[in-house]
Each structure stands twice: as C-alpha cells, then as structure tokens.
Amino acid sequence: MLQVRGERLELLYMLAISEGQLRTAGGGILYDTSRLRKPGAELFDVEHWRAEGSLQEIAGGRASIAVVGSGEQRWVLRHYRRGGLIARISRDRYFWLGEARTRSFAEWRLLAELRRRGLPVPAPVAARYVRGALTYTADLITEYLPDCRTLADAITGAQLPAEQWSIVGKTIAAFHREGVHHADLNAHNILIEHAVAPRVYLLDFDRGxxxxxxSWEQDVLARLRRSLEKTKAQRSAVAFTAEQWAWLMAGYE
Ligand SMILES: Nc1ncnc2c1ncn2[C@@H]1O[C@H](COP(=O)(O)OP(=O)(O)O)[C@@H](O)[C@H]1O
Ligand SMILES: [Mg+2]
Structure with missing residues (x-):
C-alpha cells in the first residue's frame, strides 16, 4: 500500500484510480485496479470481515454501513437500502435498468471522476451488483476517512468556529463550480477533519x-439548511442559528 504524505503525493495518488471490471455469478464488480488485484464477492460480506476479526463498527442512519479492515487500510462498506414508502415493498431491491445505471456503479464512477478533479470525497474502492430477475441489490466500498466527524456531530454540544463554517461553504462552492449536484446534501453527509484548519469532505453521492x-445549487443549500434546522430540533445543545449559516454562506460566496 502506498503511503501518502504531503499534498503533491496525494494529488498523484488521486489521479491514479483506474477502472477494472469483473463478472461474477449473477453480478458484476467494478474496482480500482491500483488498490485491488482480484476482488471477490466476500469483500462485500460483513460476515467475512467479522470472521477475520476486522469488522470495526456498524453505524449509519439505516444501519447499512460497516467499517472494515485495520490500520491504514480501512474501508467503509455500504449496502444500498431504500428509504421512504417503497422500503415497505422492498428494503434493498432496485429495478434493473442496465449495469451502468446500477446505483453502485454510478456512484463509484462519479467518485472516481470527482477525485480526478481534485474534489474532497472518499476514494472509491469497489462496487458491485447482484442480479435478481427484474431487480438487483448493490454495495459500495470506499476508503475510510480517519479523524473526522459529521457536521451534525461537530455542532452538537460544541461550537464550530466561524472559519470552519466558512471552509464548509467553500468546499460546497468548489463542487458547484464543477457542476457537481449532490442529491442529498445534509448535515450527516459532510465530514470535518479534527484539525485547526480542517479539510472538509462530502459523502454519499448516491444519485449525484x-x-x-x-438553480439546483440554491436548492442544495436550502436542503442543507433544513437538515441543520432538523438536527437542532432533534438533538439538544446544537449550535446553529442564522449567524452560523451566514458564516457558511460567506465561505460559499
Ligand atoms: N468514507 C467514509 N469515511 C468515514 N466515515 C464515513 C465514510 N462514509 C460514510 N461514513 C459515515 O457513515 C455515515 C453514513 O454513510 P452514508 O454514505 O452517508 O450512507 P447512508 O446515509 O446511506 O447511511 C456517514 O454519515 C458518516 O458518518
Ligand atoms: Mg448519508
């Protein structure tokens, strides 16, 4: 595994994603050939990691996330799950519309493109789908971003300094300059590094x-603002008011 130290090396590293593809029984895997030699279906299986003793934690809103691996080599495993009413019909099945339109392949490729453009997102490691008759299920593996917390957690029981709100705004602006439309930018899909001048990452590019x-750019901002208001309503001691929003917008503009 290449050790990444310093901006220059990291830039080279970001450019290095190369797409490989494999067929499996009833499905397919897309992966970064610079990170994986011959990925098998077990990579997407939480039980495989548990048996290996390298299942770190399972979290996430819909309990679909696992952190696996150890040391420098940690990954986030996500099984795609449906939300809303349709989840009552099927929790995790999507209509088959061709391989390129699977949730996992689309998100993997979008993340790879965003990394190529130098935008702060987790590196895509591998994606897969497993076919049913008219449907499929999907999974995605991304690189785990260490020493980070979500924006929602960063403002719970603590104040986020004005400069850091401004970095959040600046980061969103960098994505918008590239025309990157995040379909669900909320306070849980923004990660902030534990640092004085933190890096800020955007996550969860499903349907991005x-x-x-x-005008979608304004809709994205409005959605984020609603999410921050919702976080405040749901939790106690959340530091979010119009003042904080103005700090974010100052960075955005
Ligand atoms: N690459 C990553 N590095 C660190 N934490 C992550 C990473 N991806 C996801 N997480 C954590 O897991 C949570 C859920 O992940 P996300 O991709 O947003 O899935 P979903 O919203 O569908 O549950 C995030 O809010 C974040 O706290
Ligand atoms: Mg999310």
Missing part, C-alpha cells in the same frame, strides 16, 4: 450527477 450550473 454532474450537470450544467443552475
């Missing part, structure tokens, strides 16, 4: 896309 700039 790159498109022409437009």
């Amino acid at each position: 896309r790159i498109e022409a700039r437009g």
Whole structure:
C-alpha cells in the first residue's frame, strides 16, 4: 500500500484510480485496479470481515454501513437500502435498468471522476451488483476517512468556529463550480477533519450527477439548511442559528 504524505503525493495518488471490471455469478464488480488485484464477492460480506476479526463498527442512519479492515487500510462498506414508502415493498431491491445505471456503479464512477478533479470525497474502492430477475441489490466500498466527524456531530454540544463554517461553504462552492449536484446534501453527509484548519469532505453521492450550473445549487443549500434546522430540533445543545449559516454562506460566496 502506498503511503501518502504531503499534498503533491496525494494529488498523484488521486489521479491514479483506474477502472477494472469483473463478472461474477449473477453480478458484476467494478474496482480500482491500483488498490485491488482480484476482488471477490466476500469483500462485500460483513460476515467475512467479522470472521477475520476486522469488522470495526456498524453505524449509519439505516444501519447499512460497516467499517472494515485495520490500520491504514480501512474501508467503509455500504449496502444500498431504500428509504421512504417503497422500503415497505422492498428494503434493498432496485429495478434493473442496465449495469451502468446500477446505483453502485454510478456512484463509484462519479467518485472516481470527482477525485480526478481534485474534489474532497472518499476514494472509491469497489462496487458491485447482484442480479435478481427484474431487480438487483448493490454495495459500495470506499476508503475510510480517519479523524473526522459529521457536521451534525461537530455542532452538537460544541461550537464550530466561524472559519470552519466558512471552509464548509467553500468546499460546497468548489463542487458547484464543477457542476457537481449532490442529491442529498445534509448535515450527516459532510465530514470535518479534527484539525485547526480542517479539510472538509462530502459523502454519499448516491444519485449525484454532474450537470450544467443552475438553480439546483440554491436548492442544495436550502436542503442543507433544513437538515441543520432538523438536527437542532432533534438533538439538544446544537449550535446553529442564522449567524452560523451566514458564516457558511460567506465561505460559499
Ligand atoms: N468514507 C467514509 N469515511 C468515514 N466515515 C464515513 C465514510 N462514509 C460514510 N461514513 C459515515 O457513515 C455515515 C453514513 O454513510 P452514508 O454514505 O452517508 O450512507 P447512508 O446515509 O446511506 O447511511 C456517514 O454519515 C458518516 O458518518
Ligand atoms: Mg448519508
């Protein structure tokens, strides 16, 4: 595994994602050939990692996330799950519309493109789908970002300094300049490094896309603001008011 130290090396590293593809019984795997030699289905199986003793934790809103591996080599495993009413019909099955349109392949490729453009997202490691008759299930593995917390957690029981709100705004602006439309930018899909001048990452690019700039940018900001308000309503001691939002917007503009 390449050790990454310093911005220059990291930039080279970000450019190094190369796409490989494998067919499996009833499905397919997309992966970064610079990180994996011959990925098997077991990589996506939480029980495999548990048996190896390298299952770190399972968390996430819909309990679909596992952190696996150890040391420098930690990954986040996500099984795609449906939300909303349709989840009553099927928890994790999606209609098959072709391989390129599977949730996992689409997100893997978008993340790879965002890394190529130098945007702060976790590196995509591997994606897969498993077919049913008219449907499929999907999984994604990304690189675990260490020493981070979500924006929601960063403002719970603590104040996020104005400069850090501003970095959040700046980061969102960098994505919008590239036409990157995040379909669900909320306070849990933003990670902030534990540092004085932290790096800020955006996560969870399911259904995200790159498109022409437009009024959607304001919708994304409005959605994030609603999410921050919701976090405040749900939790106690959340430091979020119009003042904080103005700090974020100052960075955005
Ligand atoms: N690459 C990553 N590094 C560190 N933490 C992550 C990473 N990906 C996800 N997480 C954590 O897991 C949570 C859920 O992940 P996410 O991809 O947003 O899935 P979902 O919202 O569908 O549950 C995030 O809010 C974040 O706390
Ligand atoms: Mg999320």
